[in-house]
Amino acid sequence: MTAATGIPDPRARPGHPVTGLDEVVHQRVRLGILAVAHEARRVEFGYLRTELDLTAGNLSKHLSVLEAAGLIEVEKGYEGKRARTWITLTTTGSSALAEEIKRLKLLITQVETTDFPEDR
Amino acid sequence: MTTEPLPAGGDPRQLLSDVRRLARRVRLDQRLTWVALLMLAVVTLVGIPFDWFGMQLHCQPDGSCEFARRGVLYYWPPALLLTYAAIAVAYVRAARSRGLTARVLPYTITGAVLTVVFTATWLGAALYFPTHPTHFPSSVLVLDRLIAPWGIIGVALLVLARLERNLALLFFTLAYLAVALALPTNFGFGPPHWGIRLGLALPQLIVGLVLLLGAIGFRAAQRRQR
Numbered sequence: 001m002t003a004a005t006g007i008p009d010p011r012a013r014p015g016h017p018v019t020g021l022d023e024v025v026h027q028r029v030r031l032g033i034l035a036v037a038h039e040a041r042r043v044e045f046g047y048l049r050t051e052l053d054l055t056a057g058n059l060s061k062h063l064s065v066l067e068a069a070g071l072i073e074v075e076k077g078y079e080g081k082r083a084r085t086w087i088t089l090t091t092t093g094s095s096a097l098a099e100e101i102k103r104l105k106l107l108i109t110q111v112e113t114t115d116f117p118e119d120r
Numbered sequence: 121m122t123t124e125p126l127p128a129g130g131d132p133r134q135l136l137s138d139v140r141r142l143a144r145r146v147r148l149d150q151r152l153t154w155v156a157l158l159m160l161a162v163v164t165l166v167g168i169p170f171d172w173f174g175m176q177l178h179c180q181p182d183g184s185c186e187f188a189r190r191g192v193l194y195y196w197p198p199a200l201l202l203t204y205a206a207i208a209v210a211y212v213r214a215a216r217s218r219g220l221t222a223r224v225l226p227y228t229i230t231g232a233v234l235t236v237v238f239t240a241t242w243l244g245a246a247l248y249f250p251t252h253p254t255h256f257p258s259s260v261l262v263l264d265r266l267i268a269p270w271g272i273i274g275v276a277l278l279v280l281a282r283l284e285r286n287l288a289l290l291f292f293t294l295a296y297l298a299v300a301l302a303l304p305t306n307f308g309f310g311p312p313h314w315g316i317r318l319g320l321a322l323p324q325l326i327v328g329l330v331l332l333l334g335a336i337g338f339r340a341a342q343r344r345q346r
Contacts, residue, residue, distance in 0.1 A: 028135060035139040039146035044219030051145060079216075101139065104132040111132075 024069045025100045029054065029062050034097040037072060037089040045085035063087065071096055148346075150223050151284050152214050154339035156207045160273050161331035163203045167269070168324050170195035172317050187316055193246060196269040197239040204231040204276075227280040234272035241267050262301055270300045270327045288341070292334050300327050 025031060032052050037043050049059050066072045071093030075086045089097070174191020208228040215222035265271050274297040281290040303323040 026135075028138065031135060032138060032142050035142045036146055039143040040150070040220045042221045043146075047149075047219030051142060101136065104136050107132045108136070 022096060022100060024065060024071070025096045027062070029058075030066055031097075031100060033059075033062060033066060033087070034071065034089060034093055034100075037087050038094060038097055042086050042088050045087065048087065066093070069096075146220065147285060148342075149218050150211075150215055150220055151286065151342070152211050152222075153280070153284065153286060153289055154335045154337075154342060155210050155214075156227075156277075156280065157331050157335035157338060159203050159207055159210075160277075161328050161335055163199050164270065164273070164324060164328035164331060167192070167195050167199060168321050168328070171324065172321055175317060175320075177316060185316055188246060188250075189320070190246075192269065193239070193242050197235055200235040200238075200269060200272075201232055204228040204235070207231075223283045224280075227276060227283055230279045231272070231276040234276055235269075238267050238269060238272050265301050270324065271297070273327075273331075274300055288338070292337075296327070296330055296334070299330055303327070 025034060029052055033048055036048060036051060040047075045056075045059065045063075048054075049056060052059065054062075063072065063074060067074050069092075071090060073088045073090055075088065077084055077086070170191040171189055172191070174189070174194060176188040176190055177185060178187070179185040205228070208222075208224050211222040211224035266275065274293055277289065277293040277296065280286070281293055300323075303326060
């Protein structure tokens with residue numbers, strides 16, 4: 001967990017990639033939202049709901065968490081008579097996503113190179 | 121922190137794989153490659169009669185001929201600009217209807233800029249060369265073909281392939297460019313005035329068909345992926 005969004009995990013060893021994981025970003029659905037928003041630059045609520053296979057309420061909760069952390073911007077409007085909600089990744093969100101991916105890769109590398117006693 | 125309705129985190133490998141899968145899915149949904157290729161095929165095939173009938177051709181009794189492709193100069197600049205505008209509109213509409221934004225603007229800008237370059241080059245050549253006959257080495261002729269409408273279509277498609285991170289489109293475009301740049305322009309049949317017209321029309325027909333086949337292929341691939 002980073003200083004920006006949460007409390008460090010006491011179980012994590014100092015310097016271990018886990019210590020850098022941001023709980024807001026590390027959550028599977030929220031990471032998916034950020035990944036889609038990063039690739040699409042601007043994505044509609046309905047697309048996220050379909051691709052992530054979520055209910056509207058569930059997706060709204062995750063979007064609120066991301067918006068509160070300043071990682072996305074939510075813009076509501078109309079297209080004709082149809083209400084639309086657009087989600088855009090902020091610069092902070094883009095950096096947080098890049099950092100999370102870097103940490104995940106590091107974690108995988110670390111796990112693969114660690115010599116566990118049960119492997120002996 | 122809110123109560124988690126779904127399991128938080130997970131296997132790092134699985135998370136990374138999900139991120140990649142979602143990013144790929146978005147890229148696929150943003151693509152409308154077959155529409156771009158179809159529009160370019162149509163504009164190429166429709167351009168053939170303009171070149172054929174708009175060509176100024178003067179053949180001497182000894183068989184030598186002089187020609188000026190006025191049809192190309194009058195047809196292609198507006199046709200290409202309109203096509204790129206239509207492609208941009210199609211991409212934006214399709215992406216919006218899916219709830220996404222389109223990645224097409226740099227492609228259409230490149231296409232428009234190349235169209236201006238082609239028009240300026242051909243206009244300059246049309247004004248200069250009638251009074252200054254010149255024999256060019258084959259390398260210059262390849263460059264001439266690259267600046268011609270069929271060449272700039274390929275160059276702009278390379279930009280689209282990069283934007284879409286579309287490897288299939290990259291390979292298709294390289295094959296297309298190889299055809300567009302390497303096809304002979306003199307097939308050598310018919311009477312002289314027919315030979316020149318046919319010799320210039322056939323490569324256009326071939327590149328038009330290549331684009332059309334590409335459109336069909338990418339359409340089929342897209343249907344399979346959805």
